[in-house]
Amino acid sequence: MNTAQDPQHLLAALPADDEPALARLHDRLADRAEREGILDVAYRTLDTPVGSLLIAATARGLVRVAFAVQDHDAALRLLADQVSPRVLHAPVRLDAASRQIEEYFTGRRTGFDLPLDWRLSRGFRRDVLSHLPDIGYGRTETYAQVAAATGRPRAVRAVGTACATNPLPIVVPCHRVVRSDGTPGGYAGGPEAKRTLLALETG
Amino acid sequence: MQPFEQIVTAYGPMVLRVCRAVLGPEDADDAWSETFVAAMRAYPGLPAGANVEAWLVTIAHRKAIDVTRAAARRPTPVEALPERPSRTGRPEDWDGDLWQALRGLPAKQRQAVAYHYLAGLPYKEIAGLLGGSTDAARRAAADGLRTLRSTYPATDHEEMAR
Secondary structure (H helix, E strand, O other): OOOHHHHHHHHHOOOOOHHOOOOOHHHHHHHHHHHHHOOEEEEEEEOOOOOEEEEEOOOOEEEEEEHHHHHHHHHHHHHHHHHHOEEEEEEEHHHHHHHHHHHHOOOOOOOOOOOOOOOOHHHHHHHHHHHHOOOOOOOOOHHHHHHHOOOOOOOOOHHHHHHHOOOOOOOHHHHHHOOOOOOOOOOOHHHHHHHHHHHHHOO | OOOOHHHHHHHHHHHHHHHHHHHHHOOOOOOHHHHHHHHHHHHHHOOOOOOOOHHHHHHHHHHHHHHHHHHHHOOOOOOOOOOOOOOOOOOOOOOOOHHHHHOOOOOOHHHHHHHHHHHHOOHHHHHHHOOOHHHHHHHHHHHHHHHHHHHOOOHHHHHHHH
């Protein structure tokens, strides 16, 4: 092929993927979107001892924490469907959450002080999750105890489901809910992650 | 609906090429920013199955016109590019010779070339943006390309294409 005659070659001096420029423009877009009130969901990822975490926030507060095993892309698609498709990688909104999660993993923080957006959790599941911050750092409760504490002592399995579908793991400490035989039980981030968190807290 | 982040990742590079080809290096960033802010604002209302490229190019086309008008109103004109553009080795530098050649084209030819060859828009869609017939859009792109081949030094783009 005669390259001089091919329009794509003629225009090849325009870089197809100018990464530094696009990174700069992306930052500028995130900043503008925040200021103009159209950044419905901001997210970033964070490297932690339990793997990469996706954290996402609306204007109201932290709305989602997802483990790598939960598939970050799937979590973002769900946010697009259930909250808003105006989802952008925009770390600035997550500065406080990132800092607190990092402090938690270094053992310097035993509780989170962050605005939370509970919209991904409803009904009884939400009742269960709102009880969890009452279980103190380093302590555990059984699924049955949590069921009793939320006023439905027979809803032990429903408590398990509520924990398994917790949209805000770590920050809302579903890892502190364990089986009555003392074994950790299931966890959204995998059993290994649950053991890591419990071990961290009992240090 | 896909998260908007994926739209930026998938189409951001194409829109930047189009903005650069239509406006040159000085104003392309502003046009890109205005395009994606407007697109993000409107995104939840985009019908399922819509042609995202065509939608973004339509917005970019309008924003490029706004940016051109704003530039014309600026008190101090942007300095002309040097005769021989600097190649400082920064990855975001692109060949100023190509912009000099593109700048020499009538706006419609420059737009038709960018929208067809960089964004992949069919001439029918381009005619909708530029006004006039599909044939007129096809001719504008062909005429633009013919002029470019004579005004843009061949050695440069053969070297760049490699």
